[in-house]
Amino acid sequence: MHKPFRFGVNLTAPGSRSEWVAKCRRAEELGYDVVAVPDHLGLPAPFPALMLAAEVTERVRLTTFVLNTPFYNPVLLARDVAGLDAFTDGRFELGLGTGYVGAEFEAAGMPFPSAGQRVDHLEETIGTLRKLYADPDYQPRPTQPTGPPLMVAGWGDRVLRLAAEQAEIIAFVGGTVGNGNPMLADAAAVAKKIDYVRTLLSGRDAEFNLLIQQIAAPAERETLALAMAPALPVDTPLEDIPTLLVGAPTEIADTLRERRARYGFSYITVLEPNLEKFAPIIELLSGE
Template sequence: MSARPFRFGVNMAICESRAKWQDKARRAESLGYDVIQVPDHLGLPAPFPALAAAAEVTTTARLGTYVLNAGFYRPALLAREVATTDLLVDGRLELGLGTGYVKEEFDAAGLPFPSAGERVDHLTHTVSELRRLFADHQPPPVQQPGPPIMIAGTGPRVLRFAAEHADIVGIAGALPIDDNDTGHAALAKKMDLVRAAAASRETEPELNLLVQGVFTDASTADLTFQRQLAPGLSDERIRKLPGILSGSPSAIADTVREYRETYGLTYFSVVEFSMDTFAEVIALLR
């Protein structure tokens, strides 16, 4: 796959007030982030109004969902949300979609929790229907034929579908294949699958990696959040995972460059608590 320019996103999830939220959005843009993103989990801000509020105080940053739980939505209703939001943010929306994976959230929403295969089926149906609906939606989205779509996940079926149909393929994580793997063999396997599935496309998809932690001092890093994502792994093994970046800003910048050269990854999204730390790295990569 050809090399693209770097892009950097920050996934913001804490909303205490309108003023604080908008201050944080301004700051993200000033720190060099290309995309302000919002996750989709119960107990966190609703993505579309949060992105519209961020758009009011930013000018260049794009606004993205990272990622919507497709199982919470029906295509016609989602198309209305997406088209209207794209209109209100002046065509800066990026739509990130995933299958949804937290059973407790489906239970809390009063929705059945489908099997993994059924959730992938619903995701693929949703993407197909959205593109059909955008063609003559009223009001129409600013971006035609619709906002760019990211599909993010970890399993082979989702990644294959993303490579074949999405504008952006999101790699949500890579856990070790075996006791000898740091997670990089698992990541290489995912990227091989994506390359093969995208080989016949006229336009290559952009490749994104979710960065779940950025630490300039690994010895004092708080890995509480990362342990939830990689249960059973020691702290030492967690620090070596592809979605964890450790070292000086210049060393991390070298790692990001290596990811681009080795895997074709050019779009990196960090979680909110890494926003300031990773901004130092962004400055070295521009």
Template sequence: MTSLYDRPFRFGLCLFTPSTRAEWIAKVRKAEELGYDVISVSDHLGMPAPIPTLLLAAEATERIRIGTLVFNTAFYHPTVLARDLATVDRYSGGRVELGLGAGYDRAQFDAAGIPFPTAGERVSQLERTVAEFRKPKSELDKYARFEQPGGPPILIAGRGARVLRLAAAHADIIAFTGTTEVRDGDGLKLGGITEVTDRIDYVRGLLGDRIDQVEFNIPIHKVLPKGATDGVTDVWQNRLDLTPDELAELPSLLFGTPEENADTLRERRKTLGLTYYTVLEPEMEAFAPIIQALR
């Protein structure tokens, strides 16, 4: 049986830049050509809407899976979301991976004209949404017939203890953000290595017998030459307190040649159980040689 520490690697690509139809098709086909396993989209106002972009990605490709990273569950009624995702799953031939999160950005709620719930209220809505997708098939089939038996794999992303407890109990994929909140609703900052490993250790302690049934995910924000820590500052100016050595340790950043980075990912699989990496769109081509080095 495959364990958490020897799972095959998987590589996702999170696309978020607004595109024309032709540009979007070209991007997803390029991702498939480069060897990515999953196309993910975010759920932020100002970025492409998840459901139509996922359907177009599925139509334009042959094998690559499609998913969300992640739906802001505070924006949706769970039953309606289940109906919509079941339709995407059927029309894509069963390629959906469902990413869910509680939502964190007050500005997104303000722009949508939705009152910003408390953190506890947002997590409660996430719990209700997970429960909806985990209903027995006989109940779900009344309004949400998924192509995949048992429904799509569920990814839960988060940082807080309550969300991670939910993920440990119910998720197929647990996504560690590699970030911390500045203040509830006011954005994120890059987490240090201790913050990241503490979250991973916390989840490993909760999983019990499920530890070999789940997959650990983390984003890749940057792929840079060895020592090129200046390249991080254009994205994460709020963590300039980290030294170059500390930056080089972060699981969401990679420094070095493709072969060196492949060795780094093998080591992180062995020590942290990280096997599923989601690469941000600007790093799509820079990360591709690492995929080839690990296949």
């Protein structure tokens, strides 16, 4: 039995208050289910951006996609998460990742931990959140009794194992990111990761998210192929990269149905430049 589709947009462009309000309202108007904010220096600060998004919308859920978890003290993060969940009436979902851009740590005056240390911190953070929210005396109380639904994003086996153990939503980043430079995975590599996670879930239910990197109409295919070539496996067509969508809206809708059937991806997130471009696909898949 397939999960119903959900659609999110990751809003990445800083701007004025009025521009932010207009974008959030437009996302809701276009039928998106989730407004997301990433966590990178130079982009909108996630918590105030999502609080404002909640104030000017009615239906959409809000999420961090995803927090650079090593930036945060787990106990202080628990307070901010609970506060945002309370002030958005339980519309918040918490997305966590390990962080991967060393230059951001340098800019913040922080040491850049090893990959293993970053996963350790992510695991510690999740454990702290679970423990604090389980305490009936903890304040401030989140609106959602055990805290917001947790999304963990990653690609490495250890992060995906943690996600399978702890997360309600598992976000497959769709490839490796070496010092900020992505290499997108082909269908076979994605299928291997999906099989790995399904084995670890052992029947536990989880929603699978996929972050779409680019969308191209048929006439834009060759331009996209040239632009993405450094990030693709050798001799791999665009259509064999699950994080790319190529075709007319009806073709892309069919592609997403096929990817849901094949991999279980029911929660699809696009980046802000594709906010309008993806809207016709949402209309085609709404309610499925």
